[in-house]
Amino acid sequence: MPAQVDAPAPPGAAPVSDIRAALGLRPIVNVSGTMTALGASIVVPEAMVAISAVLGEFVEIDDLQRRASTVIARACGAEAGFVTASCSAGITLSVAAAMTGADLAAIERLPDTGALRNEVPIQIGHMVGYGAPVEQAVRLAGARVVPVGQATEVHGYQLAGAIGLHTAAVLYVVSHHAVEYGQLTLEEVVEIAHAAGRPVLVDAASEYDIPGFLARGADLVAFSAHKFLGGPTAGIVAGRKSLVRAAFLQNRGIGRGMKVGKEGIAGAMAALEAWQRRDHAAVRARRRAALESWRNALADRPGIRAEIVPDPTGNPLERLRLAVDPAAARITAWDLADALAQGAPPVIVRDHEVELGWFQLDPCNLHPDEERVVARRLAEEIERARTAAAPLATPLSERRRRRVAALLAWPD
Numbered sequence: 541m542p543a544q545v546d547a548p549a550p551p552g553a554a555p556v557s558d559i560r561a562a563l564g565l566r567p568i569v570n571v572s573g574t575m576t577a578l579g580a581s582i583v584v585p586e587a588m589v590a591i592s593a594v595l596g597e598f599v600e601i602d603d604l605q606r607r608a609s610t611v612i613a614r615a616c617g618a619e620a621g622f623v624t625a626s627c628s629a630g631i632t633l634s635v636a637a638a639m640t641g642a643d644l645a646a647i648e649r650l651p652d653t654g655a656l657r658n659e660v661p662i663q664i665g666h667m668v669g670y671g672a673p674v675e676q677a678v679r680l681a682g683a684r685v686v687p688v689g690q691a692t693e694v695h696g697y698q699l700a701g702a703i704g705l706h707t708a709a710v711l712y713v714v715s716h717h718a719v720e721y722g723q724l725t726l727e728e729v730v731e732i733a734h735a736a737g738r739p740v741l742v743d744a745a746s747e748y749d750i751p752g753f754l755a756r757g758a759d760l761v762a763f764s765a766h767k768f769l770g771g772p773t774a775g776i777v778a779g780r781k782s783l784v785r786a787a788f789l790q791n792r793g794i795g796r797g798m799k800v801g802k803e804g805i806a807g808a809m810a811a812l813e814a815w816q817r818r819d820h821a822a823v824r825a826r827r828r829a830a831l832e833s834w835r836n837a838l839a840d841r842p843g844i845r846a847e848i849v850p851d852p853t854g855n856p857l858e859r860l861r862l863a864v865d866p867a868a869a870r871i872t873a874w875d876l877a878d879a880l881a882q883g884a885p886p887v888i889v890r891d892h893e894v895e896l897g898w899f900q901l902d903p904c905n906l907h908p909d910e911e912r913v914v915a916r917r918l919a920e921e922i923e924r925a926r927t928a929a930a931p932l933a934t935p936l937s938e939r940r941r942r943r944v945a946a947l948l949a950w951p952d
């Protein structure tokens with residue numbers, strides 16, 4: 541049976557039919573966040589319309605990217621911008637830009653950097669993984685990562701000492717995975733890098749404050765189009781025109797294997813423009829209502845403590861942190877997360893900190909009424925654990941091994 545593709549739904553509406561059934565896929569409910577492994581975001585209707593409209597036409601890609609530059613520049617307070625395949629690609633192309641400038645011969649020679657400046661200092665506490673190591677996105681350009689400081693303590697003199705003749709740029713990463721204390725601020729990094737005449741590149745993949753990073757002194761900033769913006773899989777690079785141009789020119793070199801198509805460019809532009817028009821207060825109020833309904837549904841459950849917590853990088857959003865006391869709840873936090881993911885429908889929670897005894901529920905990617913499904917599934921699994929013959933406490937090491945084994949068994 542051919543998969544049926546829905547017409548773009550009105551804002552926030554669930555699809556009329558579910559393509560997942562036709563593809564033999566589980567109808568997951570995502571309370572994890574905007575995860576690449578789960579299909580990132582529900583794409584906003586404005587982007588779906590733009591993508592459909594452009595797919596059947598020829599366009600001159602450099603002209604489309606010129607239009608994108610105007611839209612991105614306005615949204616980011618930048619001189620210029622362009623659309624990439626992803627934020628990760630944007631980091632690689634930005635690093636390449638800092639090394640080659642607009643030298644087309646040098647661009648074709650990458651990842652062989654020859655005599656180019658090729659070092660990129662990064663605070664060790666910023667060396668996160670987002671599904672792949674961020675420092676690999678740097679190395680892909682041919683650059684060498686220079687780790688700065690210690691995981692939980694970095695001083696300005698350490699960054700200044702790491703910047704030398706061979707430094708191409710300094711990378712600053714904003715992530716909920718980054719160490720949350722002891723790091724240099726963006727302002728400090730900018731001051732030190734600029735004093736040495738080197739640009740600062742910012743990985744702001746998931747950050748709502750689109751103009752903030754350039755306003756605080758960064759030279760280039762990269763975002764994901766498919767996270768908070770609700771765009772298609774793509775990335776956005778913005779900043780100083782000479783650097784943006786040099787990053788764009790990498791499409792004639794290492795960027796070729798990371799190319800974005802017309803649908804990604806048009807979709808990212810539409811998502812960015814829709815973001816600027818969105819009623820953010822109304823969206824936040826809806827999310828807040830979901831969090832409060834879950835918290836109320838979990839009150840008085842033995843061993844379960846639910847608390848609304850702010851986003852660690854300061855985005856204007858909250859999540860529900862659900863702490864599980866295994867003795868009282870008769871299940872560990874990770875076994876509860878796994879039970880939710882295996883049920884009907886599968887509910888995928890945010891569990892990257894689960895060994896601390898909690899997971900989170902992220903309300904940013906729900907179709908209408910899905911918050912009720914999540915509340916029901918939570919109640920079912922908590923009650924099942926409470927009344928089960930034996931408590932459930934899988935060793936964490938076993939869970940980790942099982943996950944790696946499942947990964948290595950793909951496509952079986």
Ligand SMILES: *Cc1c(COP(=O)(O)O)cnc(C)c1O
Pocket residue numbers: 576625626627628629670674713714715716743744745746763764765774775
């Ligand atoms: C998601 C993420 C990325 C990768 O973004 P893509 O657009 O999926 O490549 C990079 N850095 C951080 C901090 C992220 O959260």
